[in-house]
Amino acid sequence: MDAILDSLKNPQADKAADRPSQEEAEAAVRTLIAWAGDDPTREGLLDTPKRVAKAYGELFSGYDADIAEILDRVFEEVEGYQDIVLLKDITFHSHCEHHMVPFVGKAHIAYYPRAGVVGLSKLARLVDAYARRLQTQEAMTAQISMAIEEYLGPRGVAVMVEGEHMCMSMRGIRKAGSTTVTTRFSGVFEEADEQVRFLTLVRG
């Protein structure tokens, strides 16, 4: 379980003091602009480093997300409801950790509650908490699923992520339109029937 908790942690959490300053981040952007071949001192680009740092703050806000806080509130008064809860088509924007280029798509999350349910928006917040980091789609899928397991203790969790990777469409192999599908099934979802039920509801 320690390994799971470690992988759910924000990798920067213990290093907050080591984070570069805003000025250092802006200087790095100026370096990249010059390296790409443009002039960071021309008028149109003067404020760009500041904007990029601000945009990065938003795009990578997942490093500051508190997973325990997101999943903290459980509603137990649901008339004993224990059947499947599925939130599908949760849009996400992430960045691949290999190229720092976006990958975008949809996540689908289902669980069988054991002792209460979590607010539906929290599942979408959980997706953002992991998507807004440098990621692989596989790791993101596993982290979403393991966080629900760890904090809600449900009877089973199913997570499916469908993503298009810009590093495959805009550059490199340049295959636009291909979709990567990743899944993680645990608990009762390890049974084939339950996986079929999940996939039927997702596609339905």
Ligand SMILES: Nc1nc2c(ncn2[C@@H]2O[C@H](COP(=O)(O)OP(=O)(O)OP(=O)(O)O)[C@@H](O)[C@H]2O)c(=O)[nH]1
């Ligand atoms: N498994 C996995 N691979 C990813 C993900 N995002 C990007 N990649 C891949 O990461 C790989 C990095 O491969 P490298 O050979 O190190 O880098 P590269 O020379 O830029 O590779 P090309 O993209 O083939 O040009 C590429 O095959 C990408 O398609 C992801 O979420 N999961």
Ligand SMILES: [Zn+2]
């Ligand atoms: Zn990539």
